[in-house]
Amino acid sequence: MGMVSLDEMSISHTNDVWGWTDALDSTEYVLLGSDNGVCFVKLESGGVPHFMGRLPTHNTNSLWRDVKVIGDYAYVVSEAPGHGLQIFDLSELRDWDASLGTVIWSESSHVSGVSTGHNLAVHEDSNSLYILGSNLESGGVLIYDVSNPLTPVLTGVYGESGYFHDAQIITYSGPDPDYQGDIILIAANVTGLVILNVTDPADVVQISYSSYLNAHYAHQVWMSDDGAFILMGDELDETSNAVPGTRTLIWDVQNLDSPQLAGQHTSDMLASDHNQYISGELTYQSNYKSGLRILNTSQWSSGILTEVAYFDVYPEDDATGFLGAWSNYPFFASGYIAVSSIDRGLFILKHNVLDVSVLVDSWCSNDWINFNVTVPEGFTGPYQLSVEGLPIGVYPVGISQNPITVAPGSTTLCYILGSSSFSGVIDPLWVLETESNRFETRTPFSSESASAIFLDHDGDGFGDPNNAVLGCESDLIEVGSFVTNAMDCDDSRASTYPSSPETCDFIDNDCNGLIDDNVSLLSWYPDADGDGFGDVVSAVLMCGPPAGYVMNSSDCNDDSAVIYPGAIGTYQGFDNNCDGVFQVEEHHACPGDFNFDNSRNVMDLLDILGAYGCLGPGCSTDINEDGAVSVNDLLLFLIYIGVPC
Secondary structure, rough: EEEEHHHOOOOOOOEEEEEEEEEOOOOOEEEEOOOEEEEEEEEHHHHHHEEEEEOOOOOOOOOOEEEEEEEEEEEEOOOOOOOOOEEEEEEEEEEEHHOOEEEEOOOOOOEEOOOOOOOOEEEHHHHHHEEEOOOOHHOOEEEEOOOOOOOOOOEEEOOOOOOEEEEEEEOOOOOOHHHHOOOEEEEEOEEEEEEEEOOOOOOOEEEEEEEOOOOOOOEEEOOOOOEEEEEEEEEOOOOOOOOOEEEEEEEOOOOOOEEEEEEEEEOOOOOOOOOEEEEEEEEEEEOEEEOEEEOOOOOOOHHHOEEEEEEEEOOOOOOOOOOEEEEEEOOOOOEEEEEEEEEOEEEEEEOOOOOEOOOEEEEEEEEEEEEEEOOOOOEEEOEEEEEEEOOEEEHHHHHOOOOOEOOOOOOOEEEEOOOOOOOOOOOEEEEEEOOOOEEEEEEEEEEEOEEEEEEEOOOOOOOOOOEEEEEEEHHHHHOOOOOOOOOOOOOOOOOOOOOOOOOOOOOOOOOOOOOOOOOOOOOEEEEEOOOOOOOOOOOOEOOOOOOOOOOOOOOOOOOOOOOOOOOOOOOOOOOOOOOOOHHHOOOOOOOOOOOOOOOOOOHHHHEEEEHOOOOOOOOOOOOOOEEEOOOOOOOOOHHHHHHHO
């Protein structure tokens, strides 16, 4: 449906992703973790993402950041030392509109009792927040009560089961009668599966610990909606060559005291697995280089998972390694799926499960139409199918109710249109749903002779070949968002179409299959001291600047922020302005007073002895300013020692 690039968000890479739906107006927002903070993205009509701005990191950048939501508050941890727990009031996002541009928000509150944290888990029923993999309790669990969202209270800790990498907390309603209504934590603790009873945060009890063969790094777990099984990923078993492909462990947990390994699903791809989430009968896996993989779980008791869809955010290969999809968020009521791509940005997807096609090509001139509705095999069903926006009745009478029940396979529906029931183009919304999953599709049609037309979502005059419908050509102007050609390679960007000018933006603008071809690469130079002037020695060629690089290469000392062309003298014996000539303000204000205490004494003698042998313009004890600290400087200093400044 759309994507937001790293460049657009001014970040170097992404990590975790979560979502927030505003209860006031049902607006959906994506909360995207990155190296330098949490990016906020609003989902506009049609799932189009709009980057709003960012909550900066509390201190330093980090590869690891995790964000979760309780109510209208986001909670953020990071592996950056001293980061602690950030809290942000998401209601601040309501006041944003596109006219404000990119906004940098400030944290609403902060908890400093913990330094680092790898992951967060939340339990909304009890207003509880769980920090995992922190610097405390052997990386176990820190439990906070966030009934007052801005002032969390630590209510319990647990470190007896070692480091917890990730976890899910639920109010248990599964098949085990011993724990009905209890608050249960399930976790991956690197070596296996841990299940805790955390109903009383002050008295956490381990229910079970389960290991498995070829354990390399038990990374993340998620429980099915009915509480009968758990899926687990091991992040490093593929890179360790312990398994022949992406492995998902299937745990039978109908007895929480004694989980049993029901089976292992092994993909035919080698990609390393990372995060996955179960919704209904589907699990949404982010498997690094093989992207988002959606699998049906209905045969879990036989140890079988069946892939039903995928979207590859790293099409170069499906090998092991840590690029591509980090995580995903599949819980929006709209059905949109947010996927974080480490090296590319944010993707917004929709799972096209429901296929609706027209069975006859004369329907534009008739007062009825037959539709073929198909739910693919690999789904269990039955599903409820409803249609919104059709001023029609349904024939035969036996299936006239709305919604109707459909199972996987093909179902033919005959809709009676009456000659006066519509004019122009009708764009009905077909909705297929269960309690946990919702899928939508549209099949526009009109009352004239039918032909293939293609969605032009971005309005550039070129249609999406993957979004074709039967329509009536005379109504194309009225339809507006459809065209007769199918030549667009990215229908989410108006600047991307055949023969579009190629610009330096990491996108295939002209649809020729090449990214940033026919554009000039620029030289960028490292600016280690951050003074805006780069070091000519280590140039790189790119169309955009890497972090910490500039176009200027005229720095004569990239280790000091006070030395660059045009700099003002600092009276320290440096050629501050890099012109090769020492101006009055560049000489030492008091030769020999290296520590600037207005006295030339034994402390300055120690400074020059410590710097003896230094070469280059950064030598602060080079009294005679000949580019080296030598015996000549020592002799000159001995003349000055004891003489007041």
